[in-house]
Amino acid sequence: MATHWRLILNGKSAGNDAVRDAVVAMRAGGATLDVRVTWERGDAARYVDEAVDDGVHCVIAGGGDGSLGEVAAALAERHEDAATLPALAAMPLGTANDFATAATIPLDPHDALRLVADTPAHAIDMLRVEADGVRHWCINLASGGFGTEVTVETDDGLKKLLGGLAYLVTGIAKMGRIEPVAAHVHGEGVDWRGALIALGIGNGRQAGGGQLLCPDARIDDGLLDLTIIPELEGELATTVATLVREGRGAALERVGERGRMRAVTIEAQDGEIALNLDGEPVQARRFAIACVPARLRMHLPEHCPLLAPARLALR
Known part of the structure:
Protein backbone atom coordinates (compact mmCIF):
# COMPACT_ATOMS: atom_id res chain seq x y z
CA MET A 1 0.00 0.00 0.00
CA ALA A 2 1.36 3.45 -0.91
CA THR A 3 2.12 5.73 2.00
CA HIS A 4 0.67 9.21 2.35
CA TRP A 5 2.58 11.87 4.29
CA ARG A 6 1.63 15.40 5.29
CA LEU A 7 4.19 18.08 6.17
CA ILE A 8 2.83 20.73 8.55
CA LEU A 9 5.29 23.54 8.02
CA ASN A 10 5.81 26.51 10.31
CA GLY A 11 5.05 29.67 8.36
CA LYS A 12 8.49 31.07 9.21
CA SER A 13 10.03 28.28 7.12
CA ALA A 14 7.68 28.54 4.13
CA GLY A 15 10.33 30.14 1.94
CA ASN A 16 13.10 27.68 2.80
CA ASP A 17 14.59 26.46 -0.48
CA ALA A 18 16.09 23.35 1.14
CA VAL A 19 12.63 22.31 2.33
CA ARG A 20 11.15 22.85 -1.12
CA ASP A 21 13.95 20.84 -2.75
CA ALA A 22 13.50 18.01 -0.26
CA VAL A 23 9.76 17.82 -0.89
CA VAL A 24 10.27 17.84 -4.67
CA ALA A 25 12.89 15.09 -4.41
CA MET A 26 10.68 12.84 -2.27
CA ARG A 27 7.74 13.31 -4.62
CA ALA A 28 9.98 12.47 -7.58
CA GLY A 29 10.89 9.26 -5.75
CA GLY A 30 7.24 8.25 -5.54
CA ALA A 31 6.17 9.60 -2.14
CA THR A 32 2.74 11.15 -1.72
CA LEU A 33 3.62 14.23 0.31
CA ASP A 34 1.24 17.14 0.91
CA VAL A 35 2.29 20.42 2.53
CA ARG A 36 0.27 22.67 4.83
CA VAL A 37 1.68 25.98 6.13
CA THR A 38 0.66 27.39 9.51
CA TRP A 39 -0.23 31.05 9.82
CA GLU A 40 -1.75 31.49 13.27
CA ARG A 41 -2.40 29.65 16.52
CA GLY A 42 -4.65 26.64 16.04
CA ASP A 43 -3.61 25.92 12.46
CA ALA A 44 -1.45 22.92 13.39
CA ALA A 45 -4.29 21.27 15.32
CA ARG A 46 -6.69 21.90 12.46
CA TYR A 47 -4.24 20.38 9.97
CA VAL A 48 -3.75 17.34 12.21
CA ASP A 49 -7.51 16.77 12.33
CA GLU A 50 -7.64 17.12 8.55
CA ALA A 51 -4.79 14.61 8.18
CA VAL A 52 -6.59 12.06 10.33
CA ASP A 53 -9.78 12.49 8.32
CA ASP A 54 -7.79 12.05 5.09
CA GLY A 55 -6.19 8.81 6.24
CA VAL A 56 -2.65 10.20 6.22
CA HIS A 57 -0.03 7.71 7.43
CA CYS A 58 2.52 10.17 8.82
CA VAL A 59 2.36 13.79 9.94
CA ILE A 60 5.71 15.61 9.76
CA ALA A 61 6.22 18.68 11.94
CA GLY A 62 8.42 21.18 10.09
CA GLY A 63 9.79 23.84 12.42
CA GLY A 64 11.34 24.17 15.86
CA ASP A 65 10.55 22.52 19.18
CA GLY A 66 7.37 24.54 19.50
CA SER A 67 6.06 23.36 16.14
CA LEU A 68 6.86 19.74 16.97
CA GLY A 69 5.18 20.10 20.35
CA GLU A 70 2.07 21.65 18.81
CA VAL A 71 1.65 18.85 16.26
CA ALA A 72 2.38 16.13 18.83
CA ALA A 73 -0.10 17.67 21.28
CA ALA A 74 -2.83 17.77 18.63
CA LEU A 75 -2.30 14.07 17.91
CA ALA A 76 -2.20 13.14 21.61
CA GLU A 77 -5.39 15.06 22.35
CA ARG A 78 -7.43 12.94 19.94
CA HIS A 79 -9.46 9.99 21.24
CA GLU A 80 -7.90 7.33 18.97
CA ASP A 81 -5.09 5.11 20.24
CA ALA A 82 -1.58 5.31 18.82
CA ALA A 83 -2.03 2.36 16.46
CA THR A 84 -4.78 4.10 14.50
CA LEU A 85 -3.38 7.63 14.52
CA PRO A 86 -0.89 8.86 11.90
CA ALA A 87 2.71 8.43 12.97
CA LEU A 88 4.69 11.54 13.90
CA ALA A 89 7.97 12.74 12.39
CA ALA A 90 10.12 15.87 12.69
CA MET A 91 11.81 18.13 10.17
CA PRO A 92 13.95 20.34 12.47
CA LEU A 93 13.97 23.93 11.25
CA GLY A 94 14.10 25.93 14.49
CA THR A 95 16.76 27.87 16.35
CA ALA A 96 17.66 25.34 19.03
CA ASN A 97 16.04 22.08 17.83
CA ASP A 98 16.51 20.63 21.31
CA PHE A 99 14.39 17.53 20.77
CA ALA A 100 15.95 16.73 17.40
CA THR A 101 19.46 17.24 18.77
CA ALA A 102 18.90 14.85 21.68
CA ALA A 103 17.18 12.32 19.40
CA THR A 104 19.84 12.70 16.65
CA ILE A 105 17.19 13.49 14.03
CA PRO A 106 18.95 14.90 10.92
CA LEU A 107 18.82 18.67 10.56
CA ASP A 108 18.97 18.51 6.76
CA PRO A 109 15.38 18.56 5.40
CA HIS A 110 15.98 15.84 2.81
CA ASP A 111 17.67 13.55 5.35
CA ALA A 112 14.79 14.14 7.77
CA LEU A 113 12.31 12.98 5.13
CA ARG A 114 14.49 10.00 4.22
CA LEU A 115 14.34 9.00 7.89
CA VAL A 116 10.55 8.71 7.58
CA ALA A 117 10.92 6.48 4.54
CA ASP A 118 13.69 4.29 5.95
CA THR A 119 12.67 3.68 9.58
CA PRO A 120 9.58 2.18 11.24
CA ALA A 121 7.53 4.27 13.66
CA HIS A 122 8.29 3.57 17.30
CA ALA A 123 5.90 3.90 20.26
CA ILE A 124 6.74 6.95 22.38
CA ASP A 125 5.43 8.44 25.60
CA MET A 126 3.87 11.88 26.04
CA LEU A 127 3.63 14.07 29.13
CA ARG A 128 0.07 15.05 30.05
CA VAL A 129 0.14 18.35 31.95
CA GLU A 130 -2.82 19.63 33.95
CA ALA A 294 3.07 4.75 24.17
CA ARG A 295 0.66 7.59 23.43
CA LEU A 296 2.04 8.16 19.91
CA ARG A 297 4.24 6.52 17.28
CA MET A 298 7.23 8.41 15.90
CA HIS A 299 9.89 7.88 13.24
CA LEU A 300 13.27 8.08 15.00
CA PRO A 301 16.86 7.19 14.01
CA GLU A 302 17.87 3.55 14.30
CA HIS A 303 20.14 4.15 17.31
CA CYS A 304 18.24 7.05 18.85
CA PRO A 305 19.65 7.80 22.35
CA LEU A 306 16.16 8.54 23.68
CA LEU A 307 15.00 4.95 23.11
CA ALA A 308 15.56 2.27 25.75
CA PRO A 309 18.33 -0.14 24.64
CA ALA A 310 16.12 -3.21 25.14
CA ARG A 311 13.50 -1.79 22.84
CA LEU A 312 16.08 -0.79 20.24
CA ALA A 313 17.07 -4.43 20.02
CA LEU A 314 13.50 -5.37 19.11
CA ARG A 315 13.31 -3.06 16.10
Whole structure:
Protein backbone atom coordinates (compact mmCIF):
# COMPACT_ATOMS: atom_id res chain seq x y z
CA MET A 1 0.00 0.00 0.00
CA ALA A 2 1.36 3.45 -0.91
CA THR A 3 2.12 5.73 2.00
CA HIS A 4 0.67 9.21 2.35
CA TRP A 5 2.58 11.87 4.29
CA ARG A 6 1.63 15.40 5.29
CA LEU A 7 4.19 18.08 6.17
CA ILE A 8 2.83 20.73 8.55
CA LEU A 9 5.29 23.54 8.02
CA ASN A 10 5.81 26.51 10.31
CA GLY A 11 5.05 29.67 8.36
CA LYS A 12 8.49 31.07 9.21
CA SER A 13 10.03 28.28 7.12
CA ALA A 14 7.68 28.54 4.13
CA GLY A 15 10.33 30.14 1.94
CA ASN A 16 13.10 27.68 2.80
CA ASP A 17 14.59 26.46 -0.48
CA ALA A 18 16.09 23.35 1.14
CA VAL A 19 12.63 22.31 2.33
CA ARG A 20 11.15 22.85 -1.12
CA ASP A 21 13.95 20.84 -2.75
CA ALA A 22 13.50 18.01 -0.26
CA VAL A 23 9.76 17.82 -0.89
CA VAL A 24 10.27 17.84 -4.67
CA ALA A 25 12.89 15.09 -4.41
CA MET A 26 10.68 12.84 -2.27
CA ARG A 27 7.74 13.31 -4.62
CA ALA A 28 9.98 12.47 -7.58
CA GLY A 29 10.89 9.26 -5.75
CA GLY A 30 7.24 8.25 -5.54
CA ALA A 31 6.17 9.60 -2.14
CA THR A 32 2.74 11.15 -1.72
CA LEU A 33 3.62 14.23 0.31
CA ASP A 34 1.24 17.14 0.91
CA VAL A 35 2.29 20.42 2.53
CA ARG A 36 0.27 22.67 4.83
CA VAL A 37 1.68 25.98 6.13
CA THR A 38 0.66 27.39 9.51
CA TRP A 39 -0.23 31.05 9.82
CA GLU A 40 -1.75 31.49 13.27
CA ARG A 41 -2.40 29.65 16.52
CA GLY A 42 -4.65 26.64 16.04
CA ASP A 43 -3.61 25.92 12.46
CA ALA A 44 -1.45 22.92 13.39
CA ALA A 45 -4.29 21.27 15.32
CA ARG A 46 -6.69 21.90 12.46
CA TYR A 47 -4.24 20.38 9.97
CA VAL A 48 -3.75 17.34 12.21
CA ASP A 49 -7.51 16.77 12.33
CA GLU A 50 -7.64 17.12 8.55
CA ALA A 51 -4.79 14.61 8.18
CA VAL A 52 -6.59 12.06 10.33
CA ASP A 53 -9.78 12.49 8.32
CA ASP A 54 -7.79 12.05 5.09
CA GLY A 55 -6.19 8.81 6.24
CA VAL A 56 -2.65 10.20 6.22
CA HIS A 57 -0.03 7.71 7.43
CA CYS A 58 2.52 10.17 8.82
CA VAL A 59 2.36 13.79 9.94
CA ILE A 60 5.71 15.61 9.76
CA ALA A 61 6.22 18.68 11.94
CA GLY A 62 8.42 21.18 10.09
CA GLY A 63 9.79 23.84 12.42
CA GLY A 64 11.34 24.17 15.86
CA ASP A 65 10.55 22.52 19.18
CA GLY A 66 7.37 24.54 19.50
CA SER A 67 6.06 23.36 16.14
CA LEU A 68 6.86 19.74 16.97
CA GLY A 69 5.18 20.10 20.35
CA GLU A 70 2.07 21.65 18.81
CA VAL A 71 1.65 18.85 16.26
CA ALA A 72 2.38 16.13 18.83
CA ALA A 73 -0.10 17.67 21.28
CA ALA A 74 -2.83 17.77 18.63
CA LEU A 75 -2.30 14.07 17.91
CA ALA A 76 -2.20 13.14 21.61
CA GLU A 77 -5.39 15.06 22.35
CA ARG A 78 -7.43 12.94 19.94
CA HIS A 79 -9.46 9.99 21.24
CA GLU A 80 -7.90 7.33 18.97
CA ASP A 81 -5.09 5.11 20.24
CA ALA A 82 -1.58 5.31 18.82
CA ALA A 83 -2.03 2.36 16.46
CA THR A 84 -4.78 4.10 14.50
CA LEU A 85 -3.38 7.63 14.52
CA PRO A 86 -0.89 8.86 11.90
CA ALA A 87 2.71 8.43 12.97
CA LEU A 88 4.69 11.54 13.90
CA ALA A 89 7.97 12.74 12.39
CA ALA A 90 10.12 15.87 12.69
CA MET A 91 11.81 18.13 10.17
CA PRO A 92 13.95 20.34 12.47
CA LEU A 93 13.97 23.93 11.25
CA GLY A 94 14.10 25.93 14.49
CA THR A 95 16.76 27.87 16.35
CA ALA A 96 17.66 25.34 19.03
CA ASN A 97 16.04 22.08 17.83
CA ASP A 98 16.51 20.63 21.31
CA PHE A 99 14.39 17.53 20.77
CA ALA A 100 15.95 16.73 17.40
CA THR A 101 19.46 17.24 18.77
CA ALA A 102 18.90 14.85 21.68
CA ALA A 103 17.18 12.32 19.40
CA THR A 104 19.84 12.70 16.65
CA ILE A 105 17.19 13.49 14.03
CA PRO A 106 18.95 14.90 10.92
CA LEU A 107 18.82 18.67 10.56
CA ASP A 108 18.97 18.51 6.76
CA PRO A 109 15.38 18.56 5.40
CA HIS A 110 15.98 15.84 2.81
CA ASP A 111 17.67 13.55 5.35
CA ALA A 112 14.79 14.14 7.77
CA LEU A 113 12.31 12.98 5.13
CA ARG A 114 14.49 10.00 4.22
CA LEU A 115 14.34 9.00 7.89
CA VAL A 116 10.55 8.71 7.58
CA ALA A 117 10.92 6.48 4.54
CA ASP A 118 13.69 4.29 5.95
CA THR A 119 12.67 3.68 9.58
CA PRO A 120 9.58 2.18 11.24
CA ALA A 121 7.53 4.27 13.66
CA HIS A 122 8.29 3.57 17.30
CA ALA A 123 5.90 3.90 20.26
CA ILE A 124 6.74 6.95 22.38
CA ASP A 125 5.43 8.44 25.60
CA MET A 126 3.87 11.88 26.04
CA LEU A 127 3.63 14.07 29.13
CA ARG A 128 0.07 15.05 30.05
CA VAL A 129 0.14 18.35 31.95
CA GLU A 130 -2.82 19.63 33.95
CA ALA A 131 -2.19 23.32 34.72
CA ASP A 132 -4.85 24.53 37.17
CA GLY A 133 -7.22 22.07 35.54
CA VAL A 134 -6.40 22.95 31.92
CA ARG A 135 -4.86 20.07 29.94
CA HIS A 136 -1.71 20.43 27.87
CA TRP A 137 0.65 17.91 26.27
CA CYS A 138 4.43 17.88 26.10
CA ILE A 139 6.67 15.68 23.94
CA ASN A 140 10.08 16.96 25.00
CA LEU A 141 10.56 18.75 28.30
CA ALA A 142 8.66 20.84 30.82
CA SER A 143 11.13 23.29 32.30
CA GLY A 144 10.85 25.98 34.93
CA GLY A 145 12.91 28.59 36.72
CA PHE A 146 15.99 30.08 35.09
CA GLY A 147 15.73 28.00 31.91
CA THR A 148 12.16 29.12 31.28
CA GLU A 149 13.07 32.78 31.75
CA VAL A 150 15.96 32.46 29.30
CA THR A 151 13.79 30.84 26.63
CA VAL A 152 10.92 33.30 27.03
CA GLU A 153 13.13 36.41 27.03
CA THR A 154 15.49 35.54 24.17
CA ASP A 155 14.88 38.06 21.39
CA ASP A 156 13.74 36.74 17.99
CA GLY A 157 16.26 38.95 16.21
CA LEU A 158 19.06 37.63 18.40
CA LYS A 159 17.99 34.06 17.63
CA LYS A 160 18.13 34.75 13.89
CA LEU A 161 21.59 36.26 14.24
CA LEU A 162 23.22 33.82 16.66
CA GLY A 163 21.12 30.67 16.50
CA GLY A 164 21.36 28.51 19.64
CA LEU A 165 24.11 30.79 20.98
CA ALA A 166 21.41 33.41 21.59
CA TYR A 167 20.16 31.43 24.58
CA LEU A 168 23.66 31.44 26.09
CA VAL A 169 24.00 35.21 25.63
CA THR A 170 20.60 35.83 27.21
CA GLY A 171 21.37 33.44 30.05
CA ILE A 172 24.64 35.13 30.94
CA ALA A 173 22.92 38.52 30.85
CA LYS A 174 20.34 37.26 33.38
CA MET A 175 22.77 35.66 35.81
CA GLY A 176 22.93 38.69 38.07
CA ARG A 177 19.15 38.93 38.50
CA ILE A 178 17.91 35.37 38.99
CA GLU A 179 15.02 35.11 41.42
CA PRO A 180 14.49 31.61 42.88
CA VAL A 181 11.01 30.11 42.68
CA ALA A 182 9.43 28.73 45.86
CA ALA A 183 7.71 25.41 45.13
CA HIS A 184 6.53 22.09 46.52
CA VAL A 185 7.43 19.18 44.23
CA HIS A 186 6.05 15.77 45.13
CA GLY A 187 5.59 12.38 43.48
CA GLU A 188 6.69 8.78 43.85
CA GLY A 189 9.75 8.88 46.11
CA VAL A 190 10.04 12.67 46.04
CA ASP A 191 8.70 15.26 48.48
CA TRP A 192 10.73 18.45 48.05
CA ARG A 193 10.05 21.98 49.31
CA GLY A 194 12.23 24.98 48.79
CA ALA A 195 13.48 27.62 46.39
CA LEU A 196 14.65 26.40 43.00
CA ILE A 197 16.47 28.10 40.16
CA ALA A 198 15.74 25.43 37.53
CA LEU A 199 13.35 22.53 37.11
CA GLY A 200 13.18 19.88 34.41
CA ILE A 201 10.50 17.23 33.85
CA GLY A 202 11.69 15.15 30.96
CA ASN A 203 10.30 12.96 28.35
CA GLY A 204 13.25 14.30 26.37
CA ARG A 205 16.56 15.57 27.72
CA GLN A 206 17.29 19.20 26.90
CA ALA A 207 15.63 22.57 26.36
CA GLY A 208 16.45 26.26 26.14
CA GLY A 209 19.10 25.92 23.46
CA GLY A 210 21.07 22.99 24.85
CA GLN A 211 20.42 23.00 28.60
CA LEU A 212 20.71 19.32 29.48
CA LEU A 213 18.22 19.11 32.33
CA CYS A 214 17.25 15.42 32.18
CA PRO A 215 20.37 13.71 30.77
CA ASP A 216 19.15 10.12 31.24
CA ALA A 217 15.53 10.49 30.09
CA ARG A 218 14.02 7.91 27.75
CA ILE A 219 11.03 8.60 25.58
CA ASP A 220 9.63 5.07 25.70
CA ASP A 221 10.07 3.86 29.30
CA GLY A 222 6.68 4.95 30.67
CA LEU A 223 8.39 7.24 33.20
CA LEU A 224 9.24 10.92 33.46
CA ASP A 225 12.63 12.15 34.67
CA LEU A 226 12.70 14.93 37.28
CA THR A 227 15.59 17.32 37.96
CA ILE A 228 15.50 20.09 40.57
CA ILE A 229 18.30 22.66 40.83
CA PRO A 230 17.89 24.36 44.23
CA GLU A 231 19.00 27.83 45.23
CA LEU A 232 22.66 27.66 46.18
CA GLU A 233 23.99 30.60 48.12
CA GLY A 234 27.58 31.36 47.33
CA GLU A 235 27.72 28.88 44.44
CA LEU A 236 24.77 30.25 42.49
CA ALA A 237 26.65 32.17 39.79
CA THR A 238 29.19 29.38 39.21
CA THR A 239 26.53 26.70 39.04
CA VAL A 240 24.30 28.58 36.59
CA ALA A 241 27.25 29.53 34.42
CA THR A 242 28.19 25.86 34.16
CA LEU A 243 24.64 24.80 33.26
CA VAL A 244 24.17 27.50 30.64
CA ARG A 245 27.62 27.26 29.09
CA GLU A 246 28.09 23.49 29.04
CA GLY A 247 24.78 21.84 29.90
CA ARG A 248 26.64 18.96 31.52
CA GLY A 249 24.92 16.15 33.41
CA ALA A 250 27.83 16.22 35.86
CA ALA A 251 26.78 19.68 37.02
CA LEU A 252 23.26 18.38 37.68
CA GLU A 253 24.60 15.50 39.75
CA ARG A 254 26.64 17.93 41.82
CA VAL A 255 23.85 20.35 42.71
CA GLY A 256 20.48 18.85 41.84
CA GLU A 257 17.89 16.41 43.09
CA ARG A 258 16.83 13.84 40.51
CA GLY A 259 14.24 11.10 40.26
CA ARG A 260 12.24 8.94 37.88
CA MET A 261 8.53 8.34 38.30
CA ARG A 262 5.15 8.01 36.58
CA ALA A 263 3.73 11.34 37.78
CA VAL A 264 4.73 14.48 39.68
CA THR A 265 2.95 17.55 41.05
CA ILE A 266 4.45 21.04 41.27
CA GLU A 267 2.72 23.60 43.48
CA ALA A 268 3.69 27.25 43.77
CA GLN A 269 4.28 28.46 47.32
CA ASP A 270 3.83 32.11 46.36
CA GLY A 271 1.69 33.14 43.39
CA GLU A 272 2.19 31.20 40.14
CA ILE A 273 4.95 29.19 38.51
CA ALA A 274 5.81 29.38 34.81
CA LEU A 275 6.65 26.14 33.02
CA ASN A 276 7.87 26.02 29.44
CA LEU A 277 6.14 23.14 27.62
CA ASP A 278 7.95 22.46 24.33
CA GLY A 279 8.64 26.16 23.97
CA GLU A 280 5.20 27.33 25.12
CA PRO A 281 5.19 29.13 28.51
CA VAL A 282 2.27 28.27 30.77
CA GLN A 283 1.60 29.85 34.16
CA ALA A 284 -0.36 28.18 36.95
CA ARG A 285 -0.43 27.67 40.70
CA ARG A 286 -0.45 23.88 40.34
CA PHE A 287 0.86 21.51 37.68
CA ALA A 288 0.00 17.81 37.71
CA ILE A 289 2.22 16.01 35.19
CA ALA A 290 1.87 12.37 34.20
CA CYS A 291 3.73 10.22 31.70
CA VAL A 292 1.29 8.55 29.30
CA PRO A 293 3.05 5.45 27.93
CA ALA A 294 3.07 4.75 24.17
CA ARG A 295 0.66 7.59 23.43
CA LEU A 296 2.04 8.16 19.91
CA ARG A 297 4.24 6.52 17.28
CA MET A 298 7.23 8.41 15.90
CA HIS A 299 9.89 7.88 13.24
CA LEU A 300 13.27 8.08 15.00
CA PRO A 301 16.86 7.19 14.01
CA GLU A 302 17.87 3.55 14.30
CA HIS A 303 20.14 4.15 17.31
CA CYS A 304 18.24 7.05 18.85
CA PRO A 305 19.65 7.80 22.35
CA LEU A 306 16.16 8.54 23.68
CA LEU A 307 15.00 4.95 23.11
CA ALA A 308 15.56 2.27 25.75
CA PRO A 309 18.33 -0.14 24.64
CA ALA A 310 16.12 -3.21 25.14
CA ARG A 311 13.50 -1.79 22.84
CA LEU A 312 16.08 -0.79 20.24
CA ALA A 313 17.07 -4.43 20.02
CA LEU A 314 13.50 -5.37 19.11
CA ARG A 315 13.31 -3.06 16.10
